[in-house]
Amino acid sequence: MSVKILALDTATENCSVALISGDQVFARSEVAPRDHTKKILPMVDEVLKEAGLTLAEVDALAFGRGPGSFTGVRIGIGIAQGLAFGAELPMIGISTLAAMAEGSFRKHGHTEVACAIDARMSEVYWGRFSRQENGTWAEVDAECVIPPSELVQQIEKDQSVWHLAGTGWGAYQETLSELSLDLGSSESDVLYPEAIDIAYLAQFEWVNGNTVDAEHASPVYLRDKVTWKKLPGRE
Structure with a gap:
């Protein structure tokens, strides 16, 4: 793919920016829970200059559309919209959970990934993903x-043997260790x-043409979607 895509995410404690241009990748990332607004735009400038x-x-x-921290998700989408409006760019929202599944594949080659982000309030943002032959991820x-x-x-x-991704596994280790799933390890990097x-x-x-104009870009919080659901055909 020769498309040039700039991506940013502030939905969790991590703040990151990346630019894919053909087969080249330029990226910045830093865990900075309270400094997203200070760091994200300089990171954008750095990767553009490097590219x-x-x-x-x-x-x-x-942009990382969530789920994640309410404030973090809003910061990310707000900055992304501002940049997109100014440059008249289409926008693409990507699940932060699916992005962690992809990160697990990129680092370790894992193709079955169970993602859990600590959602506070004694809850997790949860999703399981299975990598398809074309490189996309199917929700389980x-x-x-x-x-x-x-x-x-x-x-x-x-x-399946499920590999872990996300902060939820560490935050609720005792409870989640009781899952009946076959887990590839007890922790994840x-x-x-x-x-x-x-x-x-x-x-x-x-x-696939799945872009939206900046004014229609929207976050995903999941607080109004509280029921776990096994998807059809995944029994």
Whole structure:
């Protein structure tokens, strides 16, 4: 793919920016829970300068649409919209949970990933993803926000070995260790979504024409979607 996509994410404690241009990748990332607004725009400037591009030369602007911190998600989408409006760029929203699944594949080659972000309030943002042959990810469990104890009661063991991603596993380790799933390990080094993975997944959305104008870009919070759901055909 020769598309040029700039991606940014501030939905969690991590702040990251990445630019994919052909087969080149330029990225910045830093865990900075209270400094997203200070760091994100300088990161954008750095990757554009490193790539030798202006914002107007980018094809699309991708962003972590959530789930994640309410404030973090709003910061990310607000800055992304501002950049997109100014440069008249289409936008692509990418699930932060799916981005962590992609990060697990990028780092370790994992193709079955169970993602859990600590949602505070004794809940996790949850989703399971299975990598397809074309590089996209299929949802095995629909994204939701749910107490870990309810997740343990509802999920049944399957034939896959699931690898972990996200801060939820550490925050609720004792409860989530009771899941009946076959887990590949007890911990993960993929704790946060990264813009590099958001940019990668956004390439597929671009090819399929799944972009929106800046004024129609929207976040996903999941607080109004509290029920875990096994997707059809995944029994």
